[in-house]
Amino acid sequence: MALHPYDLYDVRSMLSEEEQAVQDTVARFTDERVLPIIGDAFDQGRFPRELIAEIAELGLLGSTLPEQYGGGGLNSVSYGLICQELERGDSGIRSFVSVQSSLCMYPIFAYGTEEQKKRWLPDMAAGRVIGCFGLTEPHGGSDPANMKTVARKDGGDWVINGAKMWITNGNLADIAIVWAQTDDGIQSFVVEKGMAGFAAQEIKHKMSLRASVTSSLFFDNVRVPEANRLPNVKGLKGPLGCLTQARYGITWGPIGAAIACLDEALNYSKERILFDRPLAANQAAQLRLADMARRITSGQLLSLQLGRLKDAGKMAPTQVSLAKWNNCRMAIDIARDCRDLLGGAGITTEHAAIRHALNLESVITYEGTETVHQLVVGRELTGINAF
Ligand code: TGC
Ligand code: FAD
Numbered sequence: 324m325a326l327h328p329y330d331l332y333d334v335r336s337m338l339s340e341e342e343q344a345v346q347d348t349v350a351r352f353t354d355e356r357v358l359p360i361i362g363d364a365f366d367q368g369r370f371p372r373e374l375i376a377e378i379a380e381l382g383l384l385g386s387t388l389p390e391q392y393g394g395g396g397l398n399s400v401s402y403g404l405i406c407q408e409l410e411r412g413d414s415g416i417r418s419f420v421s422v423q424s425s426l427c428m429y430p431i432f433a434y435g436t437e438e439q440k441k442r443w444l445p446d447m448a449a450g451r452v453i454g455c456f457g458l459t460e461p462h463g464g465s466d467p468a469n470m471k472t473v474a475r476k477d478g479g480d481w482v483i484n485g486a487k488m489w490i491t492n493g494n495l496a497d498i499a500i501v502w503a504q505t506d507d508g509i510q511s512f513v514v515e516k517g518m519a520g521f522a523a524q525e526i527k528h529k530m531s532l533r534a535s536v537t538s539s540l541f542f543d544n545v546r547v548p549e550a551n552r553l554p555n556v557k558g559l560k561g562p563l564g565c566l567t568q569a570r571y572g573i574t575w576g577p578i579g580a581a582i583a584c585l586d587e588a589l590n591y592s593k594e595r596i597l598f599d600r601p602l603a604a605n606q607a608a609q610l611r612l613a614d615m616a617r618r619i620t621s622g623q624l625l626s627l628q629l630g631r632l633k634d635a636g637k638m639a640p641t642q643v644s645l646a647k648w649n650n651c652r653m654a655i656d657i658a659r660d661c662r663d664l665l666g667g668a669g670i671t672t673e674h675a676a677i678r679h680a681l682n683l684e685s686v687i688t689y690e691g692t693e694t695v696h697q698l699v700v701g702r703e704l705t706g707i708n709a710f
Contacts, residue, residue, distance in 0.1 A: 325447070326588065329582045330474030331616055334623045338400065345401040349408035352381060362672045369528075370415060372495065375480055383409075383420050385428040392432065392440055393448030393512065400630035403575035407626075411579030414682035415535030421576070422491045423447060423452030425569035427454025427500050430511060434553040434561060443498065443513070455496035457514075457540050457561045465695050466710075467502070469504065472542065474503035474512060476684040479549050481505075481512060483542040489689070493523040493538020498499035502552075508558045513551040521547040531685040568642050569632060570690045574646035576628045577654030578619060579680040579687060584654075584661035585615045587675055591665055602664070607647075611660055618653040625649060641703040644696035652693065655683040 324678070327333070335343065356374060364371045378384060387402050388394025410417040428447050431439055446452040472485025483503055494498070499514045499521075514521055520543040529537060538595050556564070589612060592603035602608050623645045632638040658680035662669040665676055672678050687693050698709050 328622070329585065329615065331620050332624060334627055335626060335699055338376075338404070339352065342398070342401050345397065346404040348381060349383065349405050349703065350411070353408050353412040354378065354550070357409070357416055360417070361413045362675075362678065363680050364629065365413065365415075365535075366672055368529070368533045370419070370495065370536045372710060374416070375419075375450045377450065378420065382448075384422060384423050384493050385432075385444065385448045388424075388428060389433055392446035392474045393701045394428075397572065398630075399633040400627065402572055403626055403630045405578040407579040407582075409579065410576035411583045413534050414576065414580060414686050415532050417572075417576045417579070418532065418535050420520035421569050422456055422570050423454055423570055426565050427498070428555055429568050430456075430500050430556075430561070430565050431513070433564065434511065434556040437514070438552060439550075441478070441554065441608040452497045453495050455490050455492040455493055455499045455538070455540075456565065457490050457493075457499050457501040458487050459487060461486060461488040465692060467562060468509075470502065470504045470509060471500070472503045472552060474505050474510065474547070474629075476505070477546070481547045481549065481552060483512060483514065483547060484547040485542050487540040489688075490523075490704045492536055492541050493621075494525045496523070499523075499540060500541070502562050505642045509561060510557055511561055512547050513553065514542070514545060514547055515551070518545050518547065518708070523534035531681045533681075560618040563640075566690060567638075567643055570643045571629065571638070572645045573686065573690050574629060576644065577650045577683060578622050579627060580620070580683060580686075581615070581619050581654040581657040584658045584679050585612070585619065588612065588615070588661040588664045591668070591674075595666075598652075599702075604700075605631060608664065610653060611664065613662065615657045618657060622646075622650040622653045634709075638668045641699055644691065645701040647690065648693055648700070651683065654686055655680060658683055 360371055386395040386397045390396050401582040406417050426670055429444050432611055442542050458686050460471055474481045474483045500508055501512050501514045522541045523538045526537045592608050595602040629646050661676040662680050665674055669676050700709050
């Protein structure tokens with residue numbers, strides 16, 4: 324029996340019927356709606372916002388949240404498969420869904436009041452309200468504890484001053500989940516578009532995640548009512564708790580990018596005739612392709628087990644760090660190698676490999692750089708904090 328080239332260990336057979344159905348639905352969306360337009364969108368530096376309504380219609384925003392808030396009640400493995408299939412199209416599309424679901428809807432769900440959940444979550448699930456997540460600041464994203472943005476209590480309101488940088492969806496967003504230092508530790512505030520003193524400025528000249536909006540946010544005495552403070556968490560564990568959710572999804576996403584690249588390189592190398600034989604007939608080429616399949620298989624098994632642990636309530640942040648590190652490294656190495664196997668053809672966005680390789684430069688950096696995740700694992704092993 325022939326094995327599936329992108330699923331050598333038959334991970335698919337370990338999925339429930341519902342998980343398989345979710346994967347098939349999102350795969351179809353990527354094939355039919357994302358792949359035909361994404362090369363041009365990347366060239367033009369444009370996030371395809373025309374897809375938002377369909378993404379929402381498919382239930383991909385807040386898919387794991389309870390139905391009473393507009394969510395789909397899906398399990399974590401299904402959410403992972405959503406991320407994988409979207410990133411097979413482009414990391415920018417997966418980023419949009421990650422930020423909306425894990426970084427914006429999740430904190431409102433986990434740290435907000437019942438009133439706040441009812442106020443924002445159903446509209447966010449429907450794609451009518453878009454969010455962004457402001458944690459990183461210009462002076463150093465790896466160390467968010469050194470936060471300079473402050474929120475000061477003033478009567479019944481809060482007044483926010485500071486700046487955030489590299490914020491996905493910044494200029495698209497209707498609301499921003501903003502983390503700020505207070506007299507009582509780090510807290511989060513829902514800052515609404517149009518509030519006086521709040522501005523977003525798009526970051527241009529990106530060579531990565533070009534089909535995604537990335538912005539700086541500025542807060543100049545922005546007055547936010549107490550009703551917009553998420554009251555149920557204080558301290559760094561608030562934003563880090565959101566990051567654990569998003570990083571979990573990001574362990575799956577790059578598997579999709581890597582599969583897209585391997586698919587392209589396999590097809591190309593079987594058809595490309597060099598020295599009177601297909602490129603794929605050379606041992607050196609097969610070694611490279613086999614190594615890609617080996618690394619994808621390892622990544623798939625890692626994420627699936629992580630998802631099962633998460634669904635069982637047993638997932639530890641260090642396990643997420645290991646998988647985020649492994650799978651981003653796996654995918655960026657594969658994308659670069661596929662780009663090389665395509666020769667000169669690999670340098671244009673007519674083919675996907677270079678777009679994925681460039682996107683993965685962001686994916687390996689955001690949500691904790693590779694080094695940050697290595698140091699988290701190192702700390703777990705040694706008991707010594709090297710940050
Ligand atoms: P530490 O001071 O030890 O811990 C503070 C508190 O947080 C708890 N905690 C966590 N909770 C949940 N999940 C985690 N992953 C957690 N890690 C720590 C911890 O238990 C403690 O709680 P408590 O109750 O004792 O106060 O902090 P640390 O030493 O662990 O943190 C250091 C470090 C470097 C790991 C952390 O600062 C870090 O992760 N830095 C990287 C920052 C980062 O990833 N930024 C991402 C910004 S968002 C983004 O990039 C979005 S891109 C999205 C897209 O487009 O897809
Ligand atoms: P720095 O923290 O300055 O790191 C620079 C280098 O130093 C890195 O190589 C790092 O690994 C290394 N380093 C750091 N600490 C150590 C150490 N102790 N030992 C050795 N080396 C170390 N943030 C948000 O809040 N919201 C978003 O929506 C968001 N979206 C993003 C979208 C894109 C496209 C990008 C590129 C970034 C996004 N980010 C977002 C920010 C992202 O999380 C940060 O870029 C990331 O956390 C790293 O921070 P930094 O860029 O300031 O790099």
